[in-house]
Amino acid sequence: MRQSRTSNRTIALGLLLGVVFIYFIYSISSTSITSSDLRQRLSDAAADNPLSPPTSAFRKQADSLNSHGGVHRPPPVVHYQLNNLTASPNPAAKNEKVLILTPLARFYPEYWANLLALNYPHEHISLGFITPKTKEGNEATTALQEAIKITQSGPEEDRFQSITILRQDIESPLISQEEKERHKMENQRVRRAAMSRARNSLLFTTIGPSTSWVLWLDSDIVETPPTLIQDLASHDKSIIVPNCYQRYLKDDGTPDVRPYDYNSWRDSDTAQQLAAQMGPDDILLEGYAEMPTYRTLMAMLANTGPNGDPRRLMPLDGVGGTALLVKAEVHRDGAMFPAFPFYHLIETEGFAKMARRLGFESWGLPDYLVYHYNE
Amino acid sequence: MRQSRTSNRTIALGLLLGVVFIYFIYSISSTSITSSDLRQRLSDAAADNPLSPPTSAFRKQADSLNSHGGVHRPPPVVHYQLNNLTASPNPAAKNEKVLILTPLARFYPEYWANLLALNYPHEHISLGFITPKTKEGNEATTALQEAIKITQSGPEEDRFQSITILRQDIESPLISQEEKERHKMENQRVRRAAMSRARNSLLFTTIGPSTSWVLWLDSDIVETPPTLIQDLASHDKSIIVPNCYQRYLKDDGTPDVRPYDYNSWRDSDTAQQLAAQMGPDDILLEGYAEMPTYRTLMAMLANTGPNGDPRRLMPLDGVGGTALLVKAEVHRDGAMFPAFPFYHLIETEGFAKMARRLGFESWGLPDYLVYHYNE
Numbered sequence: 087m088r089q090s091r092t093s094n095r096t097i098a099l100g101l102l103l104g105v106v107f108i109y110f111i112y113s114i115s116s117t118s119i120t121s122s123d124l125r126q127r128l129s130d131a132a133a134d135n136p137l138s139p140p141t142s143a144f145r146k147q148a149d150s151l152n153s154h155g156g157v158h159r160p161p162p163v164v165h166y167q168l169n170n171l172t173a174s175p176n177p178a179a180k181n182e183k184v185l186i187l188t189p190l191a192r193f194y195p196e197y198w199a200n201l202l203a204l205n206y207p208h209e210h211i212s213l214g215f216i217t218p219k220t221k222e223g224n225e226a227t228t229a230l231q232e233a234i235k236i237t238q239s240g241p242e243e244d245r246f247q248s249i250t251i252l253r254q255d256i257e258s259p260l261i262s263q264e265e266k267e268r269h270k271m272e273n274q275r276v277r278r279a280a281m282s283r284a285r286n287s288l289l290f291t292t293i294g295p296s297t298s299w300v301l302w303l304d305s306d307i308v309e310t311p312p313t314l315i316q317d318l319a320s321h322d323k324s325i326i327v328p329n330c331y332q333r334y335l336k337d338d339g340t341p342d343v344r345p346y347d348y349n350s351w352r353d354s355d356t357a358q359q360l361a362a363q364m365g366p367d368d369i370l371l372e373g374y375a376e377m378p379t380y381r382t383l384m385a386m387l388a389n390t391g392p393n394g395d396p397r398r399l400m401p402l403d404g405v406g407g408t409a410l411l412v413k414a415e416v417h418r419d420g421a422m423f424p425a426f427p428f429y430h431l432i433e434t435e436g437f438a439k440m441a442r443r444l445g446f447e448s449w450g451l452p453d454y455l456v457y458h459y460n461e
Numbered sequence: 462m463r464q465s466r467t468s469n470r471t472i473a474l475g476l477l478l479g480v481v482f483i484y485f486i487y488s489i490s491s492t493s494i495t496s497s498d499l500r501q502r503l504s505d506a507a508a509d510n511p512l513s514p515p516t517s518a519f520r521k522q523a524d525s526l527n528s529h530g531g532v533h534r535p536p537p538v539v540h541y542q543l544n545n546l547t548a549s550p551n552p553a554a555k556n557e558k559v560l561i562l563t564p565l566a567r568f569y570p571e572y573w574a575n576l577l578a579l580n581y582p583h584e585h586i587s588l589g590f591i592t593p594k595t596k597e598g599n600e601a602t603t604a605l606q607e608a609i610k611i612t613q614s615g616p617e618e619d620r621f622q623s624i625t626i627l628r629q630d631i632e633s634p635l636i637s638q639e640e641k642e643r644h645k646m647e648n649q650r651v652r653r654a655a656m657s658r659a660r661n662s663l664l665f666t667t668i669g670p671s672t673s674w675v676l677w678l679d680s681d682i683v684e685t686p687p688t689l690i691q692d693l694a695s696h697d698k699s700i701i702v703p704n705c706y707q708r709y710l711k712d713d714g715t716p717d718v719r720p721y722d723y724n725s726w727r728d729s730d731t732a733q734q735l736a737a738q739m740g741p742d743d744i745l746l747e748g749y750a751e752m753p754t755y756r757t758l759m760a761m762l763a764n765t766g767p768n769g770d771p772r773r774l775m776p777l778d779g780v781g782g783t784a785l786l787v788k789a790e791v792h793r794d795g796a797m798f799p800a801f802p803f804y805h806l807i808e809t810e811g812f813a814k815m816a817r818r819l820g821f822e823s824w825g826l827p828d829y830l831v832y833h834y835n836e
Contacts, residue, residue: 252670283819286795295627295666420661422795426818443801444658 173298173413175322177315178207182298183247184315185414187214188305189284192222193229194459196308202237206315208246214292216252216284226305227251250292254284271374278433282425285407285433293417300417302410302434309333309457310409317454318411321399324446325416325438328454329388330408345385346458348373349406349435350450352382361430369427372404372435387452394453402448407434409456416446548673548788550697552690553582557673558622559690560789562589563680564659567597568604569834571683577612581690583621589667591627591659601680602626625667629659646749653808657800660782660808668792675792677785677809684708684832685784692829693786696774699821700791700813703829704763705783720760721833723748724781724810725825727757736805744802747779747810762827769828777823782809784831791821 174180184206188197204211215230217223230251238245285302293300301315307330311317318326330347349372357379361370371377384400412421421444424436431439438448549555559581563572579586590605592598605626613620660677668675676690682705686692693701705722724747732754736745746752759775787796796819799811806814813823 250670283794287793290665290668290793290795291670293665295625418662418665419658420797420800422797424818425795426815440801443799 171296171298173319173415175320177298177319178210181207181210183210183212183294183296184299184301185212185214185292185294185297186301186303187285187288187292188216188303189281189288190215190217190223190226190230190305192305193226193233194306194308195233196459197305198230198233198237200308200310201303202244203312204310204314205312208244210247212247212292212297213249214252214288215250216254216288218284219254223254227253252288252291254287271371271376274371275369275432279425282423282433282436285423286425289417289422293414297414300412300414302407302412304408304458306459306461307409307456308459311454311456314409314456315411317396318451321397321449321451323399323449324413325405325410325441325448326451327384327402327405327410327448328451328456329384330406330458331385331388331390331455332458332460334460343390343455343457345383345388347406347408348383348385349404350384350402351379351404352384352401353403354380354382356380364430367427368430369432370430384450384452388455389453390455396451396454398451398453400450400452402450403438403442404431404435405438405448405450407437408458410434413446416441416444419444419446421446546671546673548694548790550695552673552694553585556582556585558585558587558669558671559674559676560587560589560667560669560672561676561678562660562663562667563591563678564656564663565590565592565598565601565605565680567680568601568608569681569683570608571834572680573605573608573612575683575685576678577619578687579685579689580687583619585622587622587667587672588624589627589663590625591629591663593659594629598629602628627663627666629662646746646751649746650744650807654800657798657808657811660798661800664792664797668789672789675787675789677782677787679783679833681834681836682784682831683834686829686831689784689831690786692771693826696772696824696826698774698824699788700780700785700816700823701826702759702777702780702785702823703826703831704759705781705833706760706763706765706830707833707835709835718765718830718832720758720763722781722783723758723760724779725759725777726754726779727759727776728778729755729757731755739805742802743805744807745805759825759827763830764828765830771826771829773826773828775825775827777825778813778817779806779810780813780823780825782812783833785809788821791816791819794819794821796821 172180172182174182177184186201201213217227217230234249238249289300299315299319301318310328314328318328327350329345329350331343332346333341333343336342351372357370360377360379364370370379372379372381372383381404384402387400388394389398407423421437421441423433424440425432428436429439441448547555547557549557552559561576576588592602592605609624613624664675674690674694676693685703689703693703702725704720704725706718707721708716708718711717726747732745735752735754739745745754747754747756747758756779759777762775763769764773782798796812796816798808799815800807803811804814816823
């Protein structure tokens with residue numbers, strides 16, 4: 087057993103080398119809002135108990151409550167009344183906590199700038215990152231920490247509630263993350279199995295009892311509407327995914343957009359028949375000419391013109407993870423990212439299938455675009 | 462979608478009503494050990510950061526570090542160096558954190574007494590409970606909280622590092638938990654699907670970055686060796702399960718033991734053939750005369766006499782969850798308790814299969830007995 091695990095080291099990402107928790111306490115001196123407003127916000131945003139999970143900020147208790155004649159008393163039992171734990175179409179109105187999770191291979195300043203521009207109240211957003219233990223991962227972690235330091239000591243309204251960074255301690259299966267190398271079909275299975283384990287480690291470690299929503303946001307998503315969270319949540323779907331596109335320059339130098347993520351789709355009879363003929367460990371992959379599935383790809387259905395309707399919905403059977411909003415109950419019930427073929431699907435596509443088996447449907451917004459970095 | 466979820470309310474346990482976090486700080490006045498020993502233990506056991514997950518206790522920082530001219534400064538970035546995160550054959554020597562998780566339908570004083578008697582250092586044990594939102598569940602929660610209050614304010618060495626209680630907010634599918642009703646074959650599927658969601662909610666909410674081991678321990682396990690954790694961990698297996706028996710009185714009044722949990726087994730050709738002929742949503746259940754599987758049941762292999770070898774190992778394909786030790790990396794990689802048929806298996810048996818798909822093997826100790834309450 088140990089031997090087989092050892093030979094699988096390259097895809098075994100479960101053990102984490104380093105974890106960094108970063109948090110902030112509202113700095114009373116660095117704000118212009120009134121102190122009574124501030125006390126209210128602090129009271130809403132922060133938990134009373136130091137053992138708060140990462141999704142709930144710590145509020146230091148007055149010393150008089152903790153000490154008694156110089157001796158520390160055990161604190162009382164603390165109840166979190168979570169009958170208010172909702173995941174509603176208007177989450178900001180209910181102060182619902184959003185956990186944004188990002189597997190970070192490279193740090194793009196544009197990603198961070200876009201994250202900062204999200205106008206869902208940052209005091210209700212926690213961030214979680216997992217970075218690979220490679221030279222690239224080290225550089226990404228360093229750059230991320232620099233960005234965090236600036237943000238979390240900057241204007242109060244920019245600061246996030248809490249931030250967690252996990253480091254993988256085992257090398258990624260593919261050293262190169264170059265675009266061509268990454269998309270080779272034979273590399274996809276290994277890469278996406280490793281990505282599944284990374285996503286699961288991040289998810290299991292950071293989701294807390296007060297998390298209402300989980301937004302998966304890849305580190306190469308560099309442009310979204312600032313209302314991304316509110317817009318996606320407003321549809322009140324358990325799982326919802328926007329359409330991931332890419333900006334580029336045409337040969338004549340004019341700017342245009344093109345589809346990027348092909349993992350959001352409705353199933354087809356052809357794909358079902360392909361799956362039925364496969365061995366138990368084979369997987370179906372989307373977007374490869376050598377394996378035509380004839381699935382309905384959301385990427386191909388965007389109306390990018392003036393008549394596009396960003397609120398148009400379509401049901402999906404597979405979802406991509408570049409940007410993906412999930413009600414926390416879906417994960418809590420057990421939906422994760424299978425690193426093994428699950429109905430011949432892995433990673434985010436397997437997640438959609440697993441969620442379906444748990445009774446949750448997936449939806450897509452074909453005309454609501456988010457943009458991937460152009461490598 | 463909402464309608465279908467609503468009709469599935471009875472098995473949808475994802476939303477949690479109440480969460481209780483309980484923790485303790487070493488009380489300097491209530492111990493007879495020297496204060497330098499105490500500082501060392503405190504330094505080993507507690508985290509520097511208030512945002513510690515439930516598996517790591519909070520240590521209050523000196524006020525001088527937090528305040529500066531009366532203004533709270535944002536605390537610095539805190540690194541958790543988890544290159545020491547191991548799950549080793551001698552976990553106590555490495556201060557490895559153990560998370561004991563218990564779905565609690567009823568509170569048995571014998572369960573709590575046995576838990577208290579575990580001699581793995583309690584300062585490295587965190588407890589997590591999930592209780593159903595029923596009259597029985599309310600009573601169990603009340604009794605549990607009473608027991609916790611006594612333990613966590615009692616002798617220092619008895620106290621656990623932290624305790625989390627989750628309340629389900631939706632009724633259990635089966636009101637009655639009577640023994641006969643619970644074991645009816647047609648009730649098993651619904652009951653175990655609900656139990657899967659409860660286990661997953663508990664697991665996702667409580668596992669933290671410093672957890673090395675997860676011990677699943679059912680609330681009706683009333684007798685184990687006090688060295689249970691050390692004994693199971695010493696085999697250095699990813700997943701290991703003792704044999705769950707029950708004490709009873711024979712007709713002539715003499716005490717004896719008999720097998721109780723039939724969910725730990727090695728697969729058989731018969732069971733494989735049964736599965737191959739099943740519909741995709743059918744499940745195989747163990748221990749029912751109307752569905753003979755001819756699997757090798759660990760329950761039937763115990764040598765309970767003087768020649769029994771508590772260290773004898775056997776490989777398993779399915780595991781029971783009455784007592785079950787799992788390396789945390791298995792869960793972090795994504796192994797959870799499927800509430801849906803997974804290779805025609807659900808709950809703990811499905812977990813073993815899912816772990817196998819992730820590359821982790823399960824092992825049993827046929828001659829190492831733990832005892833279930835005799836209802």
